[in-house]
Amino acid sequence: MAAARWPAIIGLMAILLPFAPFPARAATLARSPPSSTSSAVFQLHGDVYPTGHYYVTMNIGDPAKPYFLDVDTGSDLTWLQCDAPCQSCNKVPHPLYRPTKSKLLPCANSLCTALHNGQSPSKKCTSQQQCDYQIKYTDNASSLGVLVTDSFSLPLRNSSNVHPSLSFGCGYDQQVGKNGAAQATTDGLLGLGRGSVSLLSQLKQHGITKNVLGHCLSTSGEGFLFFGDDMVPTSRVTWVPMARSTSGDYYSPGSATLYFDRRSLGMKPMEVVFDSGSTYTYFAAQPYQAIVSKIKGGLSKSLKQVSDPSLPLCWKGQKALKSVFDVKTDFKSLQLSFGKNSVMEIPPENYLIVTKIGNVCLGILDGSAARLSFNIIGDITMQDQMVIYDNERVQLGWIRGSCSRSPKSIMSFP
Structure with missing residues (x-):
């Protein structure tokens, strides 16, 4: 995708x-x-x-x-x-x-x-x-x-x-x-x-x-x-029924309510698609602008918006950054709620990158600029969590944990 x-x-x-x-x-x-x-x-x-x-x-x-x-x-x-x-x-x-x-x-x-x-x-x-x-x-x-x-x-x-x-x-x-x-x-x-x-x-x-x-x-x-399914964890997985995407036969958990720092942005639920072929996450124009506004409003004065060829919205610190964790406290988590007890947590490290020149950039992009009619959860947001596409039970699931391990140790996930 x-x-x-x-x-x-x-x-x-x-x-x-x-x-x-x-x-x-x-x-x-x-x-x-x-x-x-x-x-x-x-x-x-x-x-x-x-x-x-x-x-x-x-x-x-x-x-x-x-x-x-x-x-x-x-x-x-x-x-x-x-x-x-x-x-x-x-x-x-x-x-x-x-x-x-x-x-x-x-x-x-x-x-x-x-x-x-x-x-x-x-x-x-x-x-x-x-x-x-x-x-x-x-x-x-x-x-x-x-x-x-x-x-x-x-x-x-x-x-x-x-x-x-x-x-x-x-x-x-x-x-x-x-x-x-x-x-x-x-x-x-x-x-x-x-x-x-x-x-x-x-x-x-x-x-x-x-x-x-x-x-x-x-x-x-x-x-x-x-x-195959014999490697799927037997507990702690957040499961959501797979929905029929209005835009095609894609993997979709249906519509989600978007939260910023656990506070609703007051928008109607948005259709979401999981796509490992997408590097970044894409939101429609309204949720994208709302998130950008909230992020900008909460930044410290030590971060200054700067132009960077990597992504459209980037900031530089007082010195070159080495990791997202250098600025994690300046950014808040997002949440996608698919209903009762079905929440995908999106901490700053799941929507930010640090570029080669040491700037931090927003890895959520404006889907309307890419002519997308729905919202995509891309690789940046799926990092360090197992994502499961179960076509047998017609459901999607995720569980957070380190992905830096050999496949043989998967059964002890997370």
Whole structure:
């Protein structure tokens, strides 16, 4: 979904476009029957600033080769830049994925139909032998290609590995921001949304893991990701029923009332979406302006507003800052209340960053400037808490704790 997945500030939900040809070369809700009791676990790397995203290493193909994929719960399609041959690709960490015709997903496949769902009848595959796609994100980044199927090597908690054949995008024409030739720190994107083409949904269909996802993003440049529900803490998790977003099939806990320092801002509840593909948190114009006003009104005279290329609203101290904790007492916590006993606490370290030059900046951005119609909880606000997307019980949960640990220690969380 949103920000800095590439060099842009926002790179949000995907919008399917017309196709191009492959080159001639707290609720307790009903649970679905369990498909597996194991989970796949991965180490994460990245940060909110300056990298702007968290990524996982996926081993794909036979023999398996490593690829860095940006973790995105705000879109469904997983894709790799690939040499099909490539018409427009960015410089990426690993050699481009090379498809073969035997790997092409036919147009008649149900995943192709699901991917194209909502398109007008005239938008069809250019060939029945392949499934074309073109996807665009709200930072104007895009990927054009075909769907392929290949083996994924997934490490399970029981120390075994499985190698399911999963479908994903082979992107041979990428446009990233304003420069299609930009250097990218990842090889592609890991789509973990709610749709059937999502890798999470495919793993459920294969009977490998339940349709449950969790991630823990550390402020220290690491974290962990898991598929399956046997790693979900059995207590202290704040659960909220998953709501149907009015703006699309995204992970939403519904509407929340926004508080500043535990005091209501007097605004109507705001629809919220959880999006690991968004670096920053985005509020609609009214709550954004209200928060900015409250923050500015409570600052000490030692902080002066200053221009910084990193973010729109920044301050400098009497000396260069090294950490958000240097100025934490100057800022108050925010709260999002989703109902009785369902509150997400947002302390200053979950909405501020300190830049390379030692300024402190607000990591909540004006969503209206990015043409968003709702509010996004991005990586900055999800740091150092496990966030759980439980599609089996149709609920979202979170629990605060350090994410700077190995995935093996997750069961002792927090």
